[in-house]
């Protein structure tokens with residue numbers, strides 16, 4: 001697995017800076033404020049998790065970082081340059097796998113390369129990432145023939161084949177059963193370690209955040225602002241019953257407004 | 263393995279002694295019965311008026327009965343084709359019965375009188391005596407329909423994609439489409455005469471319009487209903503507008519497009535008669551009108567059956583094309 005990635009030019013990562021970003025959505029009549037003066041800095045190669053109540057604006061923050069929307073006020077920067085449009089260097093993996101149902105797994109994964117005319121030179125990467133996410137036997141399947149976990153892995157592969165420098169993950173495992181989720185978390189961690197991209201993961205699962213991330217950021221209710229930032233220094237592989245993590249967990253739950261231990 | 267072989271041998275032995283009931287296609291026997299009944303009625307009872315091909319009709323029905331009789335013991339050896347036949351067994355029985363009733367009510371009792379009704383042998387007589395003209399009509403109609411239908415669905419599809427994709431296009435185009443849509447084809451005749459250089463072009467236009475409008479409306483609806491996240495995904499993967507239209511919007515709306523094409527196919531057939539009113543010299547629509555005018559209803563029915571069969575064949579082809587292109591939909595619908 002590590003070999004497959006080592007063959008390609010070392011994937012470099014980028015720094016993401018969010019500076020005083022507020023965002024509104026126009027709604028019939030009024031405007032809905034979803035982000036309120038959010039600032040955060042993510043170093044190249046860092047793994048950051050975003051926690052927050054649902055509807056607070058987490059997905060919106062990812063959409064801004066992906067370049068799918070432009071912030072109403074404030075700046076979103078990659079390596080110091082403003083983000084104005086989507087770019088395959090920064091890829092967003094959506095909450096639902098959102099595979100194109102009319103394309104086979106292979107063709108779904110090929111989408112990014114095809115769109116940029118790189119199929120000829122980089123086409124070999126498709127088989128590599130298929131192997132990476134353990135879907136090599138399912139390349140010619142259509143999305144409706146896949147289980148939820150397989151679809152999510154295919155969506156991950158569709159992002160990875162482009163060698164993103166920033167991977168934005170929007171509750172990618174939220175809909176999976178707990179066993180599949182555990183497996184996928186480990187796979188993601190391995191991928192991040194070997195590929196070296198910067199990762200920003202939105203999740204509502206406190207344990208997931210603690211198991212994976214270097215840093216966990218807690219957002220408030222809508223409009224989201226940052227209420228806490230916690231560094232997780234435990235080395236990987238982490239155990240969920242690690243005393244330090246258990247302590248961090250109750251700290252995070254408290255920040256999320258759940259005072260007593262659940 | 264050996265058990266299977268034994269089994270086959272055992273069956274073969276059985277068959278040579280006495281035909282086991284299990285291998286007889288019962289519906290085939292019944293079909294042979296009803297078809298024979300029709301043959302006997304046609305031949306045995308006198309016609310109230312002469313219709314021509316009565317004897318030939320009886321012979322054809324008798325031959326059909328014979329074929330079903332033979333099939334009733336051999337159909338299981340015919341593989342896929344045999345299974346199809348077995349599937350339609352009840353239809354063959356009812357078809358025989360229906361022909362018998364039709365025959366008796368028209369030719370034998372005269373309760374459904376000439377010229378409004380015609381017995382089966384009346385239609386057969388038309389095919390025998392007028393086949394050359396019918397063939398020419400099929401060719402003419404085929405040319406008109408082919409040109410009209412394909413240009414119609416092509417323009418309708420392109421227009422539909424534009425309407426569904428571009429807000430500005432939809433702003434001007436949608437109201438026009440909604441106005442044009444319900445106008446009956448015959449209402450276009452005056453202006454088509456003025457606009458087009460020949461009546462043939464005007465006819466093509468009418469067929470194209472009938473098939474193009476449903477395609478345009480459904481394509482537009484399909485494209486505008488495409489899940490926005492598909493565009494978001496494609497854009498983060500580096501897709502430009504061209505890619506979004508051709509590789510996302512169009513494939514995603516293809517199921518809708520096919521519904522439009524099916525509707526267009528039916529409408530285009532319905533409009534053929536009107537389109538061939540415009541000074542056509544041949545064509546099935548023209549044939550229908552011409553013979554209606556002379557009260558030659560047997561000819562009308564004969565041509566209608568041909569049109570229905572051609573239309574059914576085209577629908578069948580379209581289904582095959584759809585299943586090819588939309589195989590990915592299995593399990594979603």
Ligand SMILES: Nc1ncnc2c1ncn2[C@@H]1O[C@H](COP(=O)(O)OP(=O)(O)O)[C@@H](O)[C@H]1O
Nearest residue numbers: 025026032034053054055056057058059060061
């Ligand atoms: N395109 C949009 N237009 C209007 N409102 C939106 C849009 N997208 C999201 N919202 C609203 O913004 C709020 C935050 O949404 P989102 O960022 O998806 O929250 P989260 O991902 O944290 O659950 C929600 O109330 C949602 O209804």
Ligand SMILES: [Mg+2]
Nearest residue numbers: 058059095170
């Ligand atoms: Mg969300």
